[in-house]
Amino acid sequence: MSTVTPAPAPxxxxxxxxxxxxxxxxxxxxxxxxxxxxxxxxxxxxTVLVMGAVSWLAVFFTAREATSPSTKPQDAAELTRLLHxxxxxxxxxxxxxxxxxxxxxxxxxxxxxxxxxxxxLTAVPRRLPALWAKALVLFAVTTGTVVVAEVxxxxxxxxxxxxxxxxxxxGSAETQRILxxxxxxxxxxxxxxxAVGAIIRVAAGAxxxxxxxxxxxxxxxxxxxxxxxxxxxxxxxxTAGHQLLVTQSSIEQAxxxxxxxxxxxxxxxxxxxxxxxxxxVVAAVQLRRRDA
Amino acid sequence: MIQARNITKHYGDKVAVxxxxxxxxxxxxxxxxxxxxxxxxxxxxxxxxLDRPTxxxxxxxxxxxAEHGSPLTEVGVLLEAKAVHTGRSAVDHLRAVAATHGFGRxxxxxxxxxxxxxxxxxxxxGGFSLGMGQRLGLAVALLGDPHTLIxxxxxxxxxxxxxxxxxxxxxxxxxxxxxxxxxxHLMSEMALTADxxxxxxxxxxxxxxxxxDIIARSSGTSVSVRTPEPGRLADLLRGPDVTVTPADDGRxxxxxxxxxxxxxxxxxAGLVLHELAPHRGSLEDSYMSLTxxxxxxxxTGSPSTAPTTQTAPVPATRQAPDSKGTYR
Numbered sequence: 001m002s003t004v005t006p007a008p009a010p011x012x013x014x015x016x017x018x019x020x021x022x023x024x025x026x027x028x029x030x031x032x033x034x035x036x037x038x039x040x041x042x043x044x045x046x047t048v049l050v051m052g053a054v055s056w057l058a059v060f061f062t063a064r065e066a067t068s069p070s071t072k073p074q075d076a077a078e079l080t081r082l083l084h085x086x087x088x089x090x091x092x093x094x095x096x097x098x099x100x101x102x103x104x105x106x107x108x109x110x111x112x113x114x115x116x117x118x119x120x121l122t123a124v125p126r127r128l129p130a131l132w133a134k135a136l137v138l139f140a141v142t143t144g145t146v147v148v149a150e151v152x153x154x155x156x157x158x159x160x161x162x163x164x165x166x167x168x169x170x171g172s173a174e175t176q177r178i179l180x181x182x183x184x185x186x187x188x189x190x191x192x193x194x195a196v197g198a199i200i201r202v203a204a205g206a207x208x209x210x211x212x213x214x215x216x217x218x219x220x221x222x223x224x225x226x227x228x229x230x231x232x233x234x235x236x237x238x239t240a241g242h243q244l245l246v247t248q249s250s251i252e253q254a255x256x257x258x259x260x261x262x263x264x265x266x267x268x269x270x271x272x273x274x275x276x277x278x279x280x281v282v283a284a285v286q287l288r289r290r291d292a
Numbered sequence: 293m294i295q296a297r298n299i300t301k302h303y304g305d306k307v308a309v310x311x312x313x314x315x316x317x318x319x320x321x322x323x324x325x326x327x328x329x330x331x332x333x334x335x336x337x338x339x340x341x342l343d344r345p346t347x348x349x350x351x352x353x354x355x356x357x358a359e360h361g362s363p364l365t366e367v368g369v370l371l372e373a374k375a376v377h378t379g380r381s382a383v384d385h386l387r388a389v390a391a392t393h394g395f396g397r398x399x400x401x402x403x404x405x406x407x408x409x410x411x412x413x414x415x416x417x418g419g420f421s422l423g424m425g426q427r428l429g430l431a432v433a434l435l436g437d438p439h440t441l442i443x444x445x446x447x448x449x450x451x452x453x454x455x456x457x458x459x460x461x462x463x464x465x466x467x468x469x470x471x472x473x474x475x476x477h478l479m480s481e482m483a484l485t486a487d488x489x490x491x492x493x494x495x496x497x498x499x500x501x502x503x504x505d506i507i508a509r510s511s512g513t514s515v516s517v518r519t520p521e522p523g524r525l526a527d528l529l530r531g532p533d534v535t536v537t538p539a540d541d542g543r544x545x546x547x548x549x550x551x552x553x554x555x556x557x558x559x560x561a562g563l564v565l566h567e568l569a570p571h572r573g574s575l576e577d578s579y580m581s582l583t584x585x586x587x588x589x590x591x592t593g594s595p596s597t598a599p600t601t602q603t604a605p606v607p608a609t610r611q612a613p614d615s616k617g618t619y620r
Contacts, residue, residue: 018362018436019394029391036384037377116377118342119385119432122369123392125341125358291343 026124026133034107034137043103044141047096047186048149054092055153062088063160083166086175087245089153090182096149097189097238100142101210104193107138109203121292131287135194135280142190146183174247177265181244188241188272189214195279199286214238230260234268237275243268293318293471294339294440299348301334301495308334310495311348316473316488318439321466323486323503324475325579327587331495332475333371336444339473340369352440352471364393364436370429370443378418382409382428385417389432403431408454422449430458440471447481459485479576483507491579493586503575510573510581515546515554518567528557543567 034040065071066079082088111117124130154168161167169175193210200206213236221233233239243251244265254262263271294316301309309331316322326332337343339350341357349356352367360366376385386400404413407427412420417428426449433441441462447455462485466472476482482489489506491499499506507513519525522544526536534548546554551570558565 018365020361021363021392022394025392025394029388032384032388032391033377033380036381036388037379039379110377110379114377114379115372115375116380118371118375119389121342122340122367122371123364123389125360125363127358289344291337 021124021126021129023129023133026129027136029123030130030133030137034141037110039106039110040103040141043099043106044145047099047103047142047145048152050095050099051090051092051146051149052152052156054095055089056156058088058091059083059157059160063164063166066164080164080166083161083164085247085250086168086172086178087247089157089161089168090150090178090245092149092153093182093186093242093245096146096186097214098211100146100186100190101193101214102207103142104138104190105197105203105206105210107134108194108197109201109206112201113203117292127287128284131198131280131284135191138190138194139187142187143183146186150179150182178245178247181265181269184269185241185244185272188269188276189238191276192237192272192279195276195283198283199279230258234261234263235271237272240268240275241272293354294350294352294442294473295354296335296339296350297348299335299338299345299350301331301338301343302346307495309338309345309492312492312495312497313348314490314497314500316471316490318471319466319469320487321462321472321474321485322488322490323482324473324490324492325477325479325482325583326475326492327583330492330583330586332492333444335492336369336371336442336473336475339442340367340371342371362393362436364389364395365438366436367440367442368433368436368438369441370426370433370446372429372444374417374420374425374429376417376425376428379416381414381416382420382431383413385428386431386435390435393436395435399435403434406434407431408457423451423454426450427454438470441465441473443472443474445476446474447476447478455481479574479579483575489575491582493583496586498586499582506578506582507573507575510575510578513547513573513577514571515549515551516567516569516571517544517546517554517558517565518542519544519558519563519565521563524561525554525558525563528561528563529554 062079062083066076066083068076071079111120120130121127158167170179193206196210197203197206200209218233218236218239221229221236222239224230240263243263246265248265251262251264294314296312296314298311298313299309300307300311312331312335324332324336334343338345339352339357340363351357352360357363357367376382380388383400383404386403387397390396390400404410407430409424409427409431412424417425420428426446430443430446433443443462446462447458450458459481462472462474466487474485476485483503486503488502489499490497491506516539517525522538522542526538526544529536529546529549531548534546537545537547539545551568555565555568
């Protein structure tokens with residue numbers, strides 16, 4: 001072995017000089033981990049493709065139906081209104097949220113199922129820096145991915161929208177809020193899924209919980225005509241966060257038709273962030289307390 | 293130096309480690325032996341903070357593992373070969389672990405060279421053989437050039453060349469003043485590698501002594517003597533600590549004293565000796581008798597695999613054929 005330090009220096013000196021674990025280093029480690037798995041790379045690519053494809057489909061068919069002679073006039077008016085809704089190109093968000101939820105769950109449960117977590121926690125025995133670094137990498141990657149996905153969604157829809165005089169007004173504050181909202185909403189979903197994964201540790205259980213929440217619980221609460229459900233539904237994480245993608249006029253309209261609370265965009269997003277924060281705190285406490 | 297003070301670990305109702313204290317000294321290879329389920333891995337996991345002791349503390353060079361600013365230069369750990377994401381390549385795994393301490397690409401290349409992983413470094417770990425996984429685990433353990441090494445079954449699945457390499461490496465690291473703490477079920481290998489032995493059974497430490505002392509306690513350690521007057525010699529030698537057993541072929545098996553004492557006693561009594569041969573017991577013999585009461589998972593199919601009582605004499609046929617300590 002050629003690497004043994006000959007250092008006759010006292011151990012204390014050697015120790016002071018030893019490379020320490022720092023948060024930027026842990027972040028770098030998590031960054032390497034993220035991009036060195038095929039599954040995560042594929043998930044990122046899938047997010048972009050799903051959002052682009054759904055945007056194109058939504059805009060293309062909405063435009064076609066809006067101008068089709070066989071469409072009834074009141075439907076055509078509704079479709080034209082929809083075509084001018086900047087949220088239309090983000091229709092893919094509904095599917096993409098499932099993809100980023102899977103990503104959030106897998107980047108942490110994959111470590112538990114393979115035993116990797118023990119390597120992670122022996123390298124970072126204080127544990128929490130590893131959790132925060134992973135969360136931050138997930139947030140950064142999801143954000144970047146959704147920005148790219150939105151650009152693609154806009155590009156594939158631009159021609160159709162333009163020809164219907166519905167081109168996105170990037171200067172409008174509401175359009176900006178909705179586009180940023182798509183990014184923040186999906187990043188929030190990814191972090192929520194990540195926290196659930198960190199708490200449950202087992203991929204199957206965590207996926208069932210997250211997808212069950214997004215696809216079953218929230219949908220049931222939204223649709224069942226039970227007053228309790230209708231009152232609580234707006235405060236469930238994905239429902240609340242999704243308000244960021246809704247135009248103010250749609251929110252006002254919803255308020256005239258329902259007795260249930262309809263949250264303002266940023267209020268809804270704050271509610272979602274509160275869920276994410278609580279879940280992450282529970283995950284952090286669990287990680288500190290439980291054996292790995 | 294690893295110091296455990298009264299550490300206890302419960303998993304639900306089960307007591308995995310029961311109030312044990314021990315010190316693993318620097319500059320030596322300390323072997324950690326015990327039957328399956330005795331608490332070896334749990335103890336090692338507690339040293340590096342993966343499991344939290346129910347009670348007690350364990351420190352490495354005076355601090356709890358998690359309190360070290362640079363854990364990987366402090367302690368290198370191999371707890372199980374595949375604590376690695378199966379979808380990641382060996383080199384990416386090493387890069388990711390190295391990044392937490394800011395070790396560069398060069399250090400990663402060095403440990404890949406040291407552990408002979410070159411040909412598979414770019415391949416995904418999921419397809420690795422047991423031995424290759426073990427080499428990767430060793431590479432991670434060596435990444436920080438640590439003061440202390442904690443290795444659970446490091447040679448498990450390694451080829452003979454790999455076993456020899458690990459043995460020499462560990463002896464060299466100990467000679468440099470580092471602390472080496474390893475578990476293994478391969479007694480002959482342990483006898484060659486370790487200076488000191490810690491035996492754990494049913495969650496308690498049942499022996500903590502230098503290898504030589506452990507082997508000397510073995511029921512297999514005896515002196516074989518041949519003389520024309522066995523009766524007289526036996527009377528001469530028998531004492532409170534010394535037992536003399538006649539063997540079938542006329543030899544005497546003497547336990548509890550040395551060949552030197554026997555030879556001198558015979559000479560002063562004017563007795564002729566035709567043979568005076570010390571038999572060193574093996575570490576395996578000692579281990580078997582030490583842990584006879586502590587084995588939790590007996591193989592019931594073949595009763596010969598484990599002695600049933602602590603005092604049962606060990607038949608000659610059970611001596612480890614490959615043990616360096618055995619003279620025939």
